[in-house]
Amino acid sequence: MHIRFIALILVVFSHSVFSAAKIETWQTSQGSPVFYVETKGLPMVDIRVVFDAGSARDGYQHGIAALTSALLDTGAAEWSADDIAQRLESVGARLGSGVSKDTAWVSLRSLTEEKLLNKALQTMQAILTKPSFNEADFQREKGRTLAGLKHREESPGALANIEFLKVLYKDHPYAHPSSGVVETVTGFAVADLQNFYKQFYVANNARVVIVGDIDRQHAEKIAQSLIAGLAAGEKPESIAAVPVPEKGVTKHIQFPSTQTHVLAGLVGMHRKDKDYLSLYVGNHILGGSGLVSQLFGEVREKRGLAYSAYSYFSPLLRKGPFTMGLQTRNDQTSQAVEVMQNTLTAFVEKGPTETALLAAKKNITGGFAMRFDTNSKLISYVSMIGFYQLPLDYLDTFQQRVDAVTVESIKDAFKRRVQPEFINTITVGGE
Amino acid sequence: MIFRVILLALVCLPISAYSSSVKVHERTFKNGLKVLVKEDHRSPVVVSQIWYKVGSSYEPGGITGISHMLEHMMFKGTKKYPAGEFSRIVAENGGNENAFTGRDYTAYFQTMEKSRLEVSFELEADRMRNIQLDATELKKELEVVTEERRMRTDDKPRSKTQEYFMAMAFSNSPYKNPVIGWPSDIANYQVDDLQAWYELWYAPNNATLVIVGDVKADDVFVLAEKYFAGIKTSDIKPVKPQTEIEQHGVRKTTIKLAAKLPYILMGYKVPVLNTIEDESEAYALEVLAGILDGGSSARLASKLVRGQQIAVSAGAGYSMMSRLPEMFMLDATPAEGKTVFDLEYALKQQVYDIQRELVSEQELQRVKAQVLASAVYERDSNFYQAMQLGMLETVGIGWEKVDEYVEKVNQITAEQVRAVARKYLVEEKLNIAYLEPQPLNQKKLVRKVAGGRHAH
Numbered sequence: 001m002h003i004r005f006i007a008l009i010l011v012v013f014s015h016s017v018f019s020a021a022k023i024e025t026w027q028t029s030q031g032s033p034v035f036y037v038e039t040k041g042l043p044m045v046d047i048r049v050v051f052d053a054g055s056a057r058d059g060y061q062h063g064i065a066a067l068t069s070a071l072l073d074t075g076a077a078e079w080s081a082d083d084i085a086q087r088l089e090s091v092g093a094r095l096g097s098g099v100s101k102d103t104a105w106v107s108l109r110s111l112t113e114e115k116l117l118n119k120a121l122q123t124m125q126a127i128l129t130k131p132s133f134n135e136a137d138f139q140r141e142k143g144r145t146l147a148g149l150k151h152r153e154e155s156p157g158a159l160a161n162i163e164f165l166k167v168l169y170k171d172h173p174y175a176h177p178s179s180g181v182v183e184t185v186t187g188f189a190v191a192d193l194q195n196f197y198k199q200f201y202v203a204n205n206a207r208v209v210i211v212g213d214i215d216r217q218h219a220e221k222i223a224q225s226l227i228a229g230l231a232a233g234e235k236p237e238s239i240a241a242v243p244v245p246e247k248g249v250t251k252h253i254q255f256p257s258t259q260t261h262v263l264a265g266l267v268g269m270h271r272k273d274k275d276y277l278s279l280y281v282g283n284h285i286l287g288g289s290g291l292v293s294q295l296f297g298e299v300r301e302k303r304g305l306a307y308s309a310y311s312y313f314s315p316l317l318r319k320g321p322f323t324m325g326l327q328t329r330n331d332q333t334s335q336a337v338e339v340m341q342n343t344l345t346a347f348v349e350k351g352p353t354e355t356a357l358l359a360a361k362k363n364i365t366g367g368f369a370m371r372f373d374t375n376s377k378l379i380s381y382v383s384m385i386g387f388y389q390l391p392l393d394y395l396d397t398f399q400q401r402v403d404a405v406t407v408e409s410i411k412d413a414f415k416r417r418v419q420p421e422f423i424n425t426i427t428v429g430g431e
Numbered sequence: 432m433i434f435r436v437i438l439l440a441l442v443c444l445p446i447s448a449y450s451s452s453v454k455v456h457e458r459t460f461k462n463g464l465k466v467l468v469k470e471d472h473r474s475p476v477v478v479s480q481i482w483y484k485v486g487s488s489y490e491p492g493g494i495t496g497i498s499h500m501l502e503h504m505m506f507k508g509t510k511k512y513p514a515g516e517f518s519r520i521v522a523e524n525g526g527n528e529n530a531f532t533g534r535d536y537t538a539y540f541q542t543m544e545k546s547r548l549e550v551s552f553e554l555e556a557d558r559m560r561n562i563q564l565d566a567t568e569l570k571k572e573l574e575v576v577t578e579e580r581r582m583r584t585d586d587k588p589r590s591k592t593q594e595y596f597m598a599m600a601f602s603n604s605p606y607k608n609p610v611i612g613w614p615s616d617i618a619n620y621q622v623d624d625l626q627a628w629y630e631l632w633y634a635p636n637n638a639t640l641v642i643v644g645d646v647k648a649d650d651v652f653v654l655a656e657k658y659f660a661g662i663k664t665s666d667i668k669p670v671k672p673q674t675e676i677e678q679h680g681v682r683k684t685t686i687k688l689a690a691k692l693p694y695i696l697m698g699y700k701v702p703v704l705n706t707i708e709d710e711s712e713a714y715a716l717e718v719l720a721g722i723l724d725g726g727s728s729a730r731l732a733s734k735l736v737r738g739q740q741i742a743v744s745a746g747a748g749y750s751m752m753s754r755l756p757e758m759f760m761l762d763a764t765p766a767e768g769k770t771v772f773d774l775e776y777a778l779k780q781q782v783y784d785i786q787r788e789l790v791s792e793q794e795l796q797r798v799k800a801q802v803l804a805s806a807v808y809e810r811d812s813n814f815y816q817a818m819q820l821g822m823l824e825t826v827g828i829g830w831e832k833v834d835e836y837v838e839k840v841n842q843i844t845a846e847q848v849r850a851v852a853r854k855y856l857v858e859e860k861l862n863i864a865y866l867e868p869q870p871l872n873q874k875k876l877v878r879k880v881a882g883g884r885h886a887h
Contacts, residue, residue: 042811081727085727111807143743143767150691153871256872259582304578329581359522366524368525370543373474374474
C-alpha cells in the first residue's frame, strides 16, 4: 500500500523534496565527506559542518566540548564577536553552533543571493578555521556557562536527567552532562579549549552537509572553501563501548518542588543496531506516539497522573539511553512509577497486539513525508545519515523496513534489550 | 510595489527571489466560517488548523483558564467518535495533531499526508458542536491540567515570576490572568461551566479554518463546504472591552522564591496594531525591539552581555499581534557579582540612549535585512505560515497584514524609532519584577532507596 503511494509521489512530484531528497556525496580535496541535497522552491540554503567532537570527547574535562563550541563565534580571523555578528546579521544569515554527546556542529542558514551568501560563508569559514580564543572572551563565556549551570540547579527535571545518565553510564563518556559541571568548568583555561579545537576540529574529523537551492557545482565549491583552512589532523579513535547493563537501581533526590520528576530506563541501542527497527516501532507503541501511546493512555488518559508520559530510545554512536519519563504530584509518585513499570512489564512480556502494530505502522508510514518536509528537518536527517555513516538510501528504504517489523520481532528485541529488572529509576522531588 | 522596498533594503537582492509571495485564497461560508488556503507544493503534506476566537482574555473571574481546560476536553469524545477515537483515527492516518490555547485564541491542528485532509475535516467539524462533557472525565483531566500547571509554572521560579509580574502590571485587563488559570479556579470548574463556555464560543461564525500545503484551493473549499458549511451558527456576543486603565507611575514587586539566580523583568505598557491610532508606531516598536535584541549584534548582547559584561543574558520583546494592549518587555539575568538593580539601571540606560540619539543606519539596515530574510525562511514551514494567518485573523487584525509586514518594517526610519521610544517607553508606564532567590532549603541529598526495582 505505502509502496504504491511512494511510487505515485515520485512520478507526480518530480520537483518536490522527494526526488530532491536524493543525497549526493563526495569528498573535499582534504578527504572530508560532503553530503548534499538540492531543494528548489525557496532561495535559501542550510549548511552544517559536523565534527566527532561532542561531549563524549570531553575526557575528564566535562564541558570542554560545549565551551569550545560556544567560543567559536566570539572572535575569528581579524574579527571580534561584534564584527562577526554584524557581518552575519547584516545579510540576514543565521549562525548556530552546539554539541551533542557525539557531535559538535556549526550551522548556517542564508539566502542564496551571491553577495549575501558569500559574506556569510566567508564569516563561517573564519569561525571554523581561524577562531581566536581570546582570554577576555573565554572568561566571559565561562562565566555565562557557570551561571547556566547554576540555573540548572533550579530544575528538578534537569537534575533527574543528570542523575539518570550518571547511573546508566557510570564512567563512560556518555555519563556526564554536555554542558559540564561547576567543578570541571571552573578549572578550564583558554589553552584547554585551544587544545580541544586543535585535536578535533580537523579535516579528517569533519563532514559537510548542504541542503538548499544551490546546484552541485556551487555546493562543491562551498564545501571545499569552507573547510580548506582546517588542519588535516587525525580521525580520533572510537569512544569506548558502554557498560553492560546490570540490575537496575532506584534513587531519590530530595528537591523542594511540588512535583516529582521520574526518569526510568537503561542503556538502549546504537545507530546501526540490528534491533533498531523492532525497538523503534515497539517504542512507538509503548511511549513514542504522543497522544496514543500506551504509557500516555495508562498514566494520563486513564488515571490523570501526569501531564506528560513518554518513552524513547536515543540511538548514538554507542548505545544511547532508553528513557521513560513523567512528572507527578509528590504524594502520588509511587503510584505513577508503578503504573509506568507495569505498563513496561506487560509490554515486554506480551508484546503489542497485531492491531496496535498495524496502527503504528500506518502512523509511521502514513506520516512519513512529514519527517522531512522542510529544509530544517531534512538537513537534520542528512546530517545524521552522514555522521553515523548510514546508507544513503536510508530514508527511501525506511518504510519497507518498518513494514517488515513483526509482533514477534518486537517481543524478541524488548525481551533481550529492555529487561524490567535492569531498569534504573530516578526520582527528583519533594515528599 | 514590494519590489521597491526590497531594493531599498538590500540593493543587491534579485527581485525574482521574492516575487513569488504566495496568494492566500479566502472564502467565507454562509454560516460565517472563514476558510483560508495557501498552496505550497514543495512537499506532499498539508496542515489544517482551526482557530476559535476565545482564550484566557475572554474569561471572567472565577473561571480563569477555562478555555485551556475546554481545549483538553475537546479530546474526550463526541457521540459519533467516543473518547480516544479522534486521536486514534488521526494517528492511523499518519497524522500529527495537537492543540494550543493563548490569551486570544484556541486552536486545533492536524498535519497529514495531503490525501488525508478529509479525515481531519470530518473529525474537526464533528467536535465543533458535538462534544460530550462527562463529570468523571473532567475530574481526571482537571488533575492533568493541575499537573501541567505545576510543571509549567509552580516549579519554575522564572515562570512564576512572570505570572506575578503580569498580575501586578495589569489592573483590569484580562491579560493579568495566566492562560492556564489560577489554581483555585482550575480546582472548581464544573461540567456546566465548560458546557456553557463551549456553547458560547464554538461555532462556525467564531472560527477560522486555515489550510497550508500541497493542495488546490478550490478542492479544499469543496471539501470544507461538505463538512463545515452545514454547521449551525451561534449568536456570538462581542466580548466586553475591559480596556486597561491608565497607569500613573512605576510599579515594582519583589518575588522571593527558592531559586539559584536573580532575574529582572521590565515592561512598558504599549499599544498594539489592533489598538494603535497610527499603525506605523507599532512597526517602529517592532524595529526598536530588533535594535535591542535582534540577534548577537543587537545592543543588549553587544553592550550588556559582552561590552559591560553586566548580564549573562538579556532580552527585549514586543508582540504587536495581540488583541489588547501589551507590554514592551525587557528581561535579564545578572552576571556574577552584579545585581538586578545594576541591570535595571543598565536597561534603562539602553532605553534612554535610543530616546536621545538616532539609531544608526547600519543598525536599521540590519534589522530590515533580518526581517526580509525571515520572510523567506518562514516559508520553509507550512505550520508556521498557517500560524501567522490564523493568529492575525483571530486577534482581529486580519490575515492580509501578513503580506504588508516586510514593507511596513522597511518604511520605518530612525526618527520614528526614537519617537516611539520617547512616547511609550516612559517611567510612568513601567512595571518591574525582581526575582530574589531564596535558598533551596531542603538540602540536596542522594538517597539510594534499594537495589533492583522500586518496591511497593
